[in-house]
Amino acid sequence: xxxxxxxxxxxxxxxxxxxxxxxxxxxxxxxxxxxxxxxxxxxxxxxxxxxxxxxxxxxxxxxxxxxxxxxxxxxxxxxxxxxxxxxxxxxxxxxxxxxxxxxxxxxxxxxxxxxxxxxxxxxxxxxxxxxxxxxxxxxxxxxxxxxxxxxxxxxxxxxxxxxxxxxxxxxxxxxxxxxxxxxxxxxxxxxxxxxxxxxxxxxxxxxxxxxxxxxxxxxxxxxxxxxxxxxxxxxxxxxxxxxxxxxxxxxxxxxxxxxxxxxxxxxxxxxxxxxxxxxxxxxxxxxxxxxxxxxxxxxxxxxxxxxxxxxxxxxxxxxxxxxxxxxxxxxxxxxxxxxxxxxxxxxxxxxxxxxxxxxxxxxxxxxxxxxxxxxxxxxxxxxxxxxxxxxxxxxxxxxxxxxxxxxxxxxxxxxxxxxxxxxxxxxxxxxxxxxxxxxxxxxxxxxxxxxxxxxxxxxxxxxxxxxxxxxxxxxxxxxxxxxxxxxxxxxxxxxxxxxxxxxxxxxxxxxxxxxxxxxxxxxxxxxxxxxxxxxxxxxxxxxxxxxxxxxxxxxxxxxxxxxxxxxxxxxxxxxxxxxxxxxxxxxxxxxxxxxxxxxxxxxxxxxxxxxxxxxxxxxxxxxxxxxxxxxxxxxxxxxxxxxxxxxxxxx
DNA sequence: TGCGACACATAGCC
DNA sequence: CGGCTATGTGTCGC
Numbered sequence: 001x002x003x004x005x006x007x008x009x010x011x012x013x014x015x016x017x018x019x020x021x022x023x024x025x026x027x028x029x030x031x032x033x034x035x036x037x038x039x040x041x042x043x044x045x046x047x048x049x050x051x052x053x054x055x056x057x058x059x060x061x062x063x064x065x066x067x068x069x070x071x072x073x074x075x076x077x078x079x080x081x082x083x084x085x086x087x088x089x090x091x092x093x094x095x096x097x098x099x100x101x102x103x104x105x106x107x108x109x110x111x112x113x114x115x116x117x118x119x120x121x122x123x124x125x126x127x128x129x130x131x132x133x134x135x136x137x138x139x140x141x142x143x144x145x146x147x148x149x150x151x152x153x154x155x156x157x158x159x160x161x162x163x164x165x166x167x168x169x170x171x172x173x174x175x176x177x178x179x180x181x182x183x184x185x186x187x188x189x190x191x192x193x194x195x196x197x198x199x200x201x202x203x204x205x206x207x208x209x210x211x212x213x214x215x216x217x218x219x220x221x222x223x224x225x226x227x228x229x230x231x232x233x234x235x236x237x238x239x240x241x242x243x244x245x246x247x248x249x250x251x252x253x254x255x256x257x258x259x260x261x262x263x264x265x266x267x268x269x270x271x272x273x274x275x276x277x278x279x280x281x282x283x284x285x286x287x288x289x290x291x292x293x294x295x296x297x298x299x300x301x302x303x304x305x306x307x308x309x310x311x312x313x314x315x316x317x318x319x320x321x322x323x324x325x326x327x328x329x330x331x332x333x334x335x336x337x338x339x340x341x342x343x344x345x346x347x348x349x350x351x352x353x354x355x356x357x358x359x360x361x362x363x364x365x366x367x368x369x370x371x372x373x374x375x376x377x378x379x380x381x382x383x384x385x386x387x388x389x390x391x392x393x394x395x396x397x398x399x400x401x402x403x404x405x406x407x408x409x410x411x412x413x414x415x416x417x418x419x420x421x422x423x424x425x426x427x428x429x430x431x432x433x434x435x436x437x438x439x440x441x442x443x444x445x446x447x448x449x450x451x452x453x454x455x456x457x458x459x460x461x462x463x464x465x466x467x468x469x470x471x472x473x474x475x476x477x478x479x480x481x482x483x484x485x486x487x488x489x490x491x492x493x494x495x496x497x498x499x500x501x502x503x504x505x506x507x508x509x510x511x512x513x514x515x516x517x518x519x520x521x522x523x524x525x526x527x528x529x530x531x532x533x534x535x536x537x538x539x540x541x542x543x544x545x546x547x548x549x550x551x552x553x554x555x556x557x558x559x560x561x562x563x564x565x566x567x568x569x570x571x572x573x574x575x576x577x578x579x580x581x582x583x584x585x586x587x588x589x590x591x592x593x594x595x596x597x598x599x600x601x602x603x604x605x606x607x608x609x610x611x612x613x614x615x616x617x618x619x620x621x622x623x624x625x626x627x628x629x630x631x632x633x634x635x636x637x638x639x640x641x642x643x644x645x646x647x648x649x650x651x
Numbered sequence: 652t653g654c655g656a657c658a659c660a661t662a663g664c665c
Numbered sequence: 666c667g668g669c670t671a672t673g674t675g676t677c678g679c
Contacts, residue, residue, distance in 0.1 A: 047673085047674090051673080051674080052673085053660080053661050053662055053672090053673080054660080054661070054662075054671070054672040054673035054674075055661065055662035055663050055664095055670090055671065055672065055673085056661085056662060056663090056673095057662085057663085059672080059673080106673085106674090108673075108674070109672080109673060109674085110671095110672070110673090172670075172671055172672090173670095173671090174671075174672070175655090175656070175657080202671095203663075203664070203670075203671065204664085205664070205665075205670085206664075206665060209664090209665095250671090250672090255653095255654065255655080256654085326653085327653065327654075327674095328652090328653090329675095332673095332674065332675085653679105654678105654679090655677105655678100655679090656676100656677090656678095656679105657675105657676085657677085658674100658675080658676075658677100659673105659674085659675075659676095660672100660673090660674090660675100661671100661672095661673095662670100662671090662672100663669105663670080663671080664668105664669080664670070664671095665667105665668090665669080665670095
């Protein structure tokens with residue numbers, strides 16, 4: 001089903017909010033939410049400005065779309081000699097945020113890249129029972145080589161000087177476990193599991209859950225031995241358990257990379273996914289020795305049994321340029337940094353507390369005067385550092401929370417989570433939110449600021465319906481307080497019942513991004529043509545339901561999806577115009593109590609791999625001109641000419 | 652200055 | 666619910 005068809009008319013149709021869409025303040029939204037194909041969301045935020053807990057589901061997000069680099073050598077079905085078509089199906093599921101029109105990752109953090117491949121027009125059983133030969137395009141006399149198996153591998157390279165960049169992978173044990181280079185992954189054709197499935201399956205240890213996901217990720221050829229031809233390719237794969245999806249999790253760029261050019265400009269990197277056919281070397285002299293180094297046509301590998309194998313590339317895709325932020329402290333903090341002081345855990349655990357007050361104060365790190373900071377403790381490596389939370393000086397607590405009472409102080413290093421904030425609402429606790437400047441002002445001019453904002457008091461309960469998604473205004477409006485993408489507008493309106501109502505509506509809403517609206521506006525015809533391949537449409541589940549067959553007994557996809565949506569429901573908006581812009585004069589109506597915003601311009605195709613299937617050739621089409629900066633085309637079709645960027649593999 | 656190593660914090664998993 | 670696990674990132678010291 002096409003996203004486009006689900007578009008509410010108000011958004012798809014016309015230029016309903018042209019001014020709002022252009023609002024430069026939209027760029028300052030702290031969290032940009034994008035609806036993924038499967039109904040889950042990707043929440044993009046700048047880690048300089050917002051710290052989210054390492055295990056938060058908000059750390060999962062769909063990364064940049066891949067574009068075709070090229071298709072290379074040809075594979076023929078051995079009996080019919082028909083050409084086999086291939087389609088790599090990659091996606092990034094963790095580690096890259098869309099910030100300021102660019103895709104940004106962190107050198108220290110993991111990313112996840114998953115990929116499957118498909119053979120359009122060739123069903124799986126036929127594939128498994130068939131034999132395949134690969135023909136080298138650049139050698140007239142090249143023999144047809146029998147394909148042992150198909151495999152994908154990933155590579156990274158600098159976009160500026162074209163050098164290859166090492167990738168490293170960790171196990172879940174990280175420092176305590178081994179490091180290794182992402183392996184070439186033998187694969188059989190399969191659809192790519194949806195983003196939500198990758199999330200759910202990311203750290204599964206429970207055997208029931210492992211079984212639940214087994215058929216999604218693995219094919220066991222020996223479980224149905226009679227069904228498959230022992231001469232089919234399925235029996236030349238190296239293992240009984242064959243992966244259907246390559247999951248490269250916990251991947252990082254080599255720690256030695258320089259993320260900036262000598263000029264201090266950001267370097268750009270790209271991640272590549274290469275599908276290849278793996279063969280044995282032909283008997284006698286290897287015809288590849290010439291190719292390997294000079295033309296980089298194929299790579300020699302060593303099989304598990306020690307024999308030589310060759311990886312013959314068939315197709316390659318790559319991301320748009322990626323910015324990698326290094327370890328510089330500036331990449332972890334800024335004057336705009338949003339941190340949170342919350343006693344949520346206290347409020348949540350201290351059921352006996354008579355206080356309903358749970359302040360959440362946003363302030364920059366710099367808002368804590370050094371004199372108020374806990375005294376520095378010089379520690380040796382041998383002694384554990386003390387907990388920053390448990391040893392907060394009470395004097396600071398009383399200062400920061402003056403007039404609030406028994407709330408525990410949290411340092412600005414504390415992680416903010418949307419879940420935290422939402423939980424506070426759910427528990428009907430109060431909260432007050434501040435921008436950094438506001439926080440400072442509050443401490444320094446407490447009474448004065450209270451007078452400036454007579455409607456808001458830290459003792460008052462703030463109704464969730466007063467929450468709006470707004471850009472951080474940093475004091476431009478005294479009645480707006482910002483937390484993440486949330487802004488509280490000072491008002492006395494309060495109606496707890498509305499919350500449940502809104503939540504329900506939020507879960508039903510078919511959210512669209514303004515991005516989609518804008519792209520539709522600019523390129524209505526191109527966008528209405530589905531960018532998806534027929535194969536993608538036919539292999540993808542028709543609805544956001546789990547494709548996993550035996551899922552009883554486990555939390556359903558829908559349930560977990562609801563959790564996920566629930567946790568970010570405050571970011572999910574309808575098409576009301578007031579949700580698209582910062583409007584300090586906005587007056588709440590009963591109709592629209594929870595503001596919702598999708599200000600970032602990200603088109604649907606930003607998250608769809610950029611290729612089209614056409615005349616037995618894959619071509620990168622010059623689509624999405626308004627956002628072409630995201631993915632400079634590696635291939636351009638102009639008239640009958642076909643221009644292609646030089647790739648890892650030259651032909 | 653940047654990196655390896657260790658440490659802390661915190662949500663998810665079981 | 667409590668303990669364990671995984672992972673973003675703070676920090677030390679070279």
